[in-house]
Amino acid sequence: MILGFVEWEAGEPLETSLQMLTLARDVADQTGTSLAAVAFGEEGAAVADHLGEYGVERVHHVADDRLTPYAPAAWGQALADLLEDHRPEAVLAPGTDRCQEVLAHVGATCDLPMAADCTAVEAGDAYEVTRHRWGGSLVEHARLEASTKLLSTAVHEVPIEPADVPTDPTVHTVEPTVDAEDLRVQVDRREESDVEGVPLGEARVVVGGGRGVGGPEDFDQLEELADLLDGALGSSRAAVNEGWRPHDDQIGLTGTKITPDIYIACGISGAVQHWVGCKGADTVLAINTDPEAAIMQKGEYAVVGDLHEIVPELNEALREREG
Amino acid sequence: MDVLTCIKRVPDTGSKIVLTEDRQSIDASNLGFTMSPHEECAIEAAVQLVEAHGGTARVLTLGPPAADEQLRTGLAMTADEATLLETDGAEWGPRATANAIADAVRAAEEEFDLLLFGNESADAANYQVGIRVAERLGLPVVAGIKSLEVEDGTAIAGREVSGGEEIYEVDLPAVVTVKEGINEPRYASMRAKMSARRQEVDRREPDAESGPGTFEKLRLEAPSDEDSAAEVLGEGPEAVPRIIEVLEEEVEVV
Numbered sequence: 201m202i203l204g205f206v207e208w209e210a211g212e213p214l215e216t217s218l219q220m221l222t223l224a225r226d227v228a229d230q231t232g233t234s235l236a237a238v239a240f241g242e243e244g245a246a247v248a249d250h251l252g253e254y255g256v257e258r259v260h261h262v263a264d265d266r267l268t269p270y271a272p273a274a275w276g277q278a279l280a281d282l283l284e285d286h287r288p289e290a291v292l293a294p295g296t297d298r299c300q301e302v303l304a305h306v307g308a309t310c311d312l313p314m315a316a317d318c319t320a321v322e323a324g325d326a327y328e329v330t331r332h333r334w335g336g337s338l339v340e341h342a343r344l345e346a347s348t349k350l351l352s353t354a355v356h357e358v359p360i361e362p363a364d365v366p367t368d369p370t371v372h373t374v375e376p377t378v379d380a381e382d383l384r385v386q387v388d389r390r391e392e393s394d395v396e397g398v399p400l401g402e403a404r405v406v407v408g409g410g411r412g413v414g415g416p417e418d419f420d421q422l423e424e425l426a427d428l429l430d431g432a433l434g435s436s437r438a439a440v441n442e443g444w445r446p447h448d449d450q451i452g453l454t455g456t457k458i459t460p461d462i463y464i465a466c467g468i469s470g471a472v473q474h475w476v477g478c479k480g481a482d483t484v485l486a487i488n489t490d491p492e493a494a495i496m497q498k499g500e501y502a503v504v505g506d507l508h509e510i511v512p513e514l515n516e517a518l519r520e521r522e523g
Numbered sequence: 524m525d526v527l528t529c530i531k532r533v534p535d536t537g538s539k540i541v542l543t544e545d546r547q548s549i550d551a552s553n554l555g556f557t558m559s560p561h562e563e564c565a566i567e568a569a570v571q572l573v574e575a576h577g578g579t580a581r582v583l584t585l586g587p588p589a590a591d592e593q594l595r596t597g598l599a600m601t602a603d604e605a606t607l608l609e610t611d612g613a614e615w616g617p618r619a620t621a622n623a624i625a626d627a628v629r630a631a632e633e634e635f636d637l638l639l640f641g642n643e644s645a646d647a648a649n650y651q652v653g654i655r656v657a658e659r660l661g662l663p664v665v666a667g668i669k670s671l672e673v674e675d676g677t678a679i680a681g682r683e684v685s686g687g688e689e690i691y692e693v694d695l696p697a698v699v700t701v702k703e704g705i706n707e708p709r710y711a712s713m714r715a716k717m718s719a720r721r722q723e724v725d726r727r728e729p730d731a732e733s734g735p736g737t738f739e740k741l742r743l744e745a746p747s748d749e750d751s752a753a754e755v756l757g758e759g760p761e762a763v764p765r766i767i768e769v770l771e772e773e774v775e776v777v
């Protein structure tokens with residue numbers, strides 16, 4: 201059996217979990233075994249209704265109240281119990297903060313190796329996995345061999361595909377063996393953020409500024425452009441380090457990964473650590489004085505010139521159109 | 524309170540990654556080295572906590588002799604002590620690394636109240652070393668933290684989630700892995716850099732112990748830049764009508 205760790209919201213599986221299940225089904229097909237899923241929490245059973253489409257045959261529902269709210273070590277213990285009872289060939293989890301964390305707990309408690317951010321698997325006795333390094337600017341081929349292989353999938357890398365033959369999954373309730381020690385870390389409370397506007401990670405249009413913007417005031421022009429396009433403002437790490445923008449605005453390896461329809465990058469060179477954060481954009485349009493800058497090659501469109509001349513003119517033209 | 528911060532030396536890659544001929548690592552012959560921003564923030568968090576509560580801040584890395592450079596960056600940021608778990612430069616997997624660090628923590632004279640890590644290393648990004656160290660030491664661990672305070676022996680740690688923050692409260696001793704944005708790391712003064720250069724670094728030889736199963740690198744691959752030929756829309760403000768055309772017709776956002 202191949203076991204996939206499914207996260208959900210409002211009773212529906214998250215997109216990142218469906219991406220993971222698509223890879224998990226591929227591994228199950230390659231090894232001629234069945235595909236099962238595990239889901240935590242109240243609505244975990246309802247999620248099963250959505251998983252037949254992806255070829256899941258069994259859903260293990262962890263329905264222990266002590267595990268709500270989220271408690272990483274306890275969730276890891278629940279998975280470790282499933283490993284012990286069912287000895288799956290592999291456990292796959294989406295590469296989200298939570299799943300990555302829970303899987304690492306399983307790796308530690310069961311003393312198993314774990315491969316993070318995988319995009320493909322060639323399954324034999326050992327698995328040859330393809331995985332991301334440097335946020336995806338480098339690819340690693342690695343060999344993973346263990347009684348149960350633990351893998352997380354890189355998010356937004358495996359396109360979601362339903363199964364050829366849908367299934368009708370059975371639901372099995374799991375009672376995990378968690379103790380007080382597993383519950384030392386548990387979400388205590390939630391605080392809402394007071395940031396207004398479209399969150400960077402969800403915006404359809406993102407306008408980014410880098411060192412080439414030259415100072416904090418000059419970001420006003422970019423903010424105006426973002427507003428005119430109902431988008432969000434982002435920045436490079438250089439602009440954050442200069443103190444021109446808060447870290448919340450940072451796009452890249454150690455910032456936010458964006459997936460807009462268009463990313464307009466102004467005065468940004470396109471270092472690999474920035475690029476991995478914006479390559480999820482459908483279209484990248486770069487404005488830069490240096491035609492040789494990496495971002496001017498990697499994106500779809502390039503405009504050569506000074507952003508301080510181009511952006512105000514662009515804003516003016518957009519304002520006129522709005523009239 | 525005594526705080527240990529674990530960091531990793533990585534090449535400071537620029538706009539293009541070049542691999543060595545055997546495709547086992549990044550060709551760093553023309554590159555400088557650095558540590559991940561997550562870890563720089565972890566050091567900053569450590570020295571701030573020590574400033575507020577007293578005690579010592581120690582930085583530790585497992586790496587080649589040259590990783591001394593990153594430890595001295597930590598010392599220049601006013602950490603008090605440094606430990607190098609010295610390797611021959613070969614890459615260590617996440618499990619062996621975690622085991623060696625946990626064993627070094629056990630062997631240390633200090634009883635650390637807090638162990639800080641980056642959430643994931645910049646290069647290999649295995650997302651597990653801090654958690655494995657915690658499990659091996661029987662300590663609680665909170666990962667991916669963007670705000671951290673310590674009050675009366677309890678760590679109050681916040682993790683960013685869509686629309687807000689989840690707050691955890693954990694009794695010390697504990698392990699916390701942090702993300703960039705938790706604070707703004709200080710720039711070391713010239714004087715701090717000079718005195719960091721003279722400080723003693725505690726060097727030890729780690730044991731490579733990994734456990735059952737294997738996870739080993741076969742080779743690396745630098746993905747070719749997809750068709751790297753952007754269409755040039757024009758030069759200067761004259762390009763504005765073409766930009767609008769793209770926004771309107773292609774991306775349909777205006």
Ligand SMILES: Cc1cc2nc3c(=O)[nH]c(=O)nc-3n(C[C@H](O)[C@H](O)[C@H](O)COP(=O)(O)OP(=O)(O)OC[C@H]3O[C@@H](n4cnc5c(N)ncnc54)[C@H](O)[C@@H]3O)c2cc1C
Binds near residue numbers: 410487
């Ligand atoms: C481990 C690690 C993690 C990192 N994580 C991130 C990350 O998450 N996000 C990130 O962004 N970076 C990250 N970095 C930093 C990254 O390597 C680069 O240093 C950074 O992205 C550079 O920012 P920049 O493009 O704004 O600045 P620069 O590289 O200095 O580029 C400025 C650009 O502006 C152009 N320019 C100058 N003046 C003008 C003008 N008037 N009009 C138009 N163009 C102009 C220049 O031609 C140049 O191309 C990380 C680095 C490391 C080592």
